[in-house]
Amino acid sequence: MTQQELMQRIEELKRQKGAVILAHYYTAPEVQAVADFLGDSLALSVKARDIDAPIILFAGVNFMAETAKVLSPDKKVLIPVAEAGCSLAESCDAAEFAAFKAKYPDHKVVSYVNTSVGVKALTDVCCTSSNALQVVESIPAEQPIIFAPDRNLGGYIREKTGRKNMVLWNGACDVHEKFFVEGIEALKKEHPEAKVVVHPECKAEVTALGDYVGSTAGILEYCAQSEADEFIVVTEAGILAEMEKKLPAKRFIPAPSSCGKRCNECESMKMVTLENIAACLESESPEVQLDEATRTAAEKAILNMVAIK
Ligand code: 13P
Ligand code: SF4
Numbered sequence: 001m002t003q004q005e006l007m008q009r010i011e012e013l014k015r016q017k018g019a020v021i022l023a024h025y026y027t028a029p030e031v032q033a034v035a036d037f038l039g040d041s042l043a044l045s046v047k048a049r050d051i052d053a054p055i056i057l058f059a060g061v062n063f064m065a066e067t068a069k070v071l072s073p074d075k076k077v078l079i080p081v082a083e084a085g086c087s088l089a090e091s092c093d094a095a096e097f098a099a100f101k102a103k104y105p106d107h108k109v110v111s112y113v114n115t116s117v118g119v120k121a122l123t124d125v126c127c128t129s130s131n132a133l134q135v136v137e138s139i140p141a142e143q144p145i146i147f148a149p150d151r152n153l154g155g156y157i158r159e160k161t162g163r164k165n166m167v168l169w170n171g172a173c174d175v176h177e178k179f180f181v182e183g184i185e186a187l188k189k190e191h192p193e194a195k196v197v198v199h200p201e202c203k204a205e206v207t208a209l210g211d212y213v214g215s216t217a218g219i220l221e222y223c224a225q226s227e228a229d230e231f232i233v234v235t236e237a238g239i240l241a242e243m244e245k246k247l248p249a250k251r252f253i254p255a256p257s258s259c260g261k262r263c264n265e266c267e268s269m270k271m272v273t274l275e276n277i278a279a280c281l282e283s284e285s286p287e288v289q290l291d292e293a294t295r296t297a298a299e300k301a302i303l304n305m306v307a308i309k
Pocket of ligand 1: 114216
């Protein structure tokens with residue numbers, strides 16, 4: 001089938017089955033084109049909960065589809081590639097995390113949404129890259145905290161809050177870890193007027209170069225509000241499709257990765273294709289299934305976050 005025919009087939013299947021497609025900004029442009037909603041990881045899961053549709057297909061990595069299922073237990077949540085994992089979420093195994101947590105019995109656990117449902121179930125309150133600061137600040141200063149799984153986001157928050165009593169899990173994202181200072185400085189020389197926008201999963205020396213540091217949705221919002229015309233984008237390059245579509249008069253320059261061409265792309269996100277979306281809608285599988293006790297515990301941690309305003 002041609003790309004056009006596949007897109008038509010997907011539209012037909014969505015209509016027949018009452019299905020809705022949610023896609024993360026890092027998916028390929030043609031995948032974003034068949035989505036009913038595009039967004040950052042948490043906004044999409046909340047959207048999944050609020051949408052009146054029996055079937056949600058989540059075009060993204062597996063922790064995102066799991067989070068959607070945590071918040072929407074009565075809906076069928078499909079993921080086109082069940083093994084599309086997130087290196088950051090995978091850097092924190094639930095059993096190992098339980099053993100780590102046991103060493104700090106008086107600590108509260110804050111974990112980033114880029115975690116498995118098993119880790120969320122061991123968490124007191126979740127956070128996203130947009131609200132991590134707010135979440136940590138909502139916890140009394142004398143209360144020690146475990147922050148998981150991202151040492152970069154955790155380090156950034158520890159620095160911002162000056163909190164010494166924050167223990168970090170030693171995890172990271174393979175894609176964001178590879179952005180490097182020299183690459184960004186070289187682009188800044190070529191584009192001196194450009195603002196630098198950075199995802200906080202990057203290393204501290206890279207985050208320090210940011211005019212804005214935040215989640216994918218936060219970065220898009222900042223670029224829309226800013227008076228600047230040029231932006232050096234220090235996050236996964238898939239987000240450029242939406243930036244260029246939404247803000248055609250502005251220029252977006254992807255930051256390079258230390259490992260060379262295309263390493264600023266998340267392989268797992270790019271595993272989602274029009275072909276596997278069509279097949280997934282057709283067969284209504286793979287479907288996300290969660291153990292109910294784990295789901296309920298994970299939901300509590302997410303709802304604790306949502307309650308912090
Ligand atoms: P957002 O929550 O900002 O969408 O980020 C998800 C992610 O995987 C970043 O690498
Ligand atoms: Fe996970 Fe990194 Fe891919 Fe985001 S870019 S989904 S954190 S591996």
